[in-house]
Amino acid sequence: MKKLYAALMTAFDESGNIDEQGTREMVRYNIDVNQIDGLYVGGSTGENFMLGTAEKKRVFEIAIDEAKGSNIDLIAQVGSPNLHEAKELAKYVTDLGYETISAVTPFYYNFNFEEIKHYYDEIVKDVDTKLVVYSIPALTGVSLSLDNFAKLFENEKIIGVKYTNADFYLLERLRDRFPDKLILSGFDEMLLPALALDVDGAIGSTFNINAQKAKAEISAFEAGDIDKARKLQHESNDLITDLLNNGIYATLKLVLQELGVNAGYTREPMAKATPEVKAGAKKIYEKYFK
Ligand SMILES: CC(=O)N[C@H](C=O)[C@@H](O)[C@H](O)[C@H](O)CO
Ligand SMILES: CC(=O)C(=O)O
Structure with missing residues (x-):
């Protein structure tokens, strides 16, 4: 059966510090209640790009520690436009016991493809973990072509892609050209068409x-x-549309709280949930989960 991974959220307290207990509870909920196949740790949903290096490490430690004894797959997203940090994190999570790493395409400076390829080759160079490219053009502005993927995949340690992209023509071309690479779909609202493309x-x-x-x-x-x-x-x-309209990350955390999980707050500069957002989340909980 095809695998389902939750993108792990990070719980923060009211001052914006990592709430370790709350973060552990979300790992547990995914394992015990959701019976998830795996967790993607340190992604967009984990508010990772608003964390410092030490905080990223702490989240990686918490997730693998809390998942100990379960046999879920853990993927650590270590990518960062700071390549030194990405390499340091790749080594760190490999030592912690993660088998798979992932790295977002380097963003902000409009890097050319040679720079992007160098970034990926460097991240995997000194570790024996395998890497899944994290492609999310809507947030990074970085689009990879079929030939770009082919060049990245020449490195045998680069085993696939987390594909958060609505371009299903490219997805079909990728599946056809790389039957042995791992392709993980990233847009929940397009799960069915992604399944259709295998x-x-x-x-x-x-x-x-x-x-x-x-x-x-x-x-x-x-x-x-x-x-x-x-x-x-x-x-x-219907649920995803309501979540997006109410502010997805804050609302996911508020709904989790209704479900008994201390999911905490989002971190600034993400806006704190207003009374309207809280009321909206409660309505979503009542409509879909009661
Ligand atoms: C940016 C982001 O959060 N992307 C997620 C994964 O790639 C998705 O799970 C979306 O949150 C979800 O599909 C709603 O658009
Ligand atoms: C799946 C996804 O959204 C993530 O990067 O967290």
Whole structure:
């Protein structure tokens, strides 16, 4: 069966410091209740790009420690436009016991492809972990072409891509050209079309609260019941639309709190949840989870 990964959130306290206990609770909830296949640690959903190096390390430690004894897959996102930091984190998580790392395309400076390829080759050079490219053009502004992927994949340690992109033509071309690479779909609202193009699994923020439905959709798809899979995607997309309209990360945390998980707050500069956002989250909880 195709794998479902939740993009782990980081809990913060009211002053914006990492709430370790709350973060542990989210790992537990994913393992015990969601019965998730894996966690993507240190991604967008983890508010990773607002963390310092020591904080990133702490989150990696917490996740692997709390997941000890379960047999879920853990992927550590170590990418950063600070290549020294990315390399340091790659080594750090490898020593902690992560088997797979991931790195976002380097962003902000409009790096050319040679620079991007060098970045990936450097990150994997001194570690024996394998890497999944994290491609999310809407947030990074970096789009990779089919030929770009081919060049990155020449490095055998680069085993696949977390594909958070609505370009399904490129996705089909990638699947066709690289049958042995791992392709993990990143847009939860497009899980069904991604399954149709034979991705190996999906990683997403909304699976922190919606894993059951997503797994049922994958099962229906695999059983050939496309009508049922489409109906489940439709139900999930009603939820995802409401989450996006209410502010996705803050709302996911508020819904988790309603579910009994101390998910904490988001970190500034992300806005604190206003009374309206809190009321909206409560409505979402009541509509979909009660
Ligand atoms: C930027 C971001 O959070 N992307 C996530 C994964 O790639 C998704 O899970 C989205 O949050 C989700 O699909 C809603 O658009
Ligand atoms: C899956 C995703 O959103 C992440 O990077 O957290």
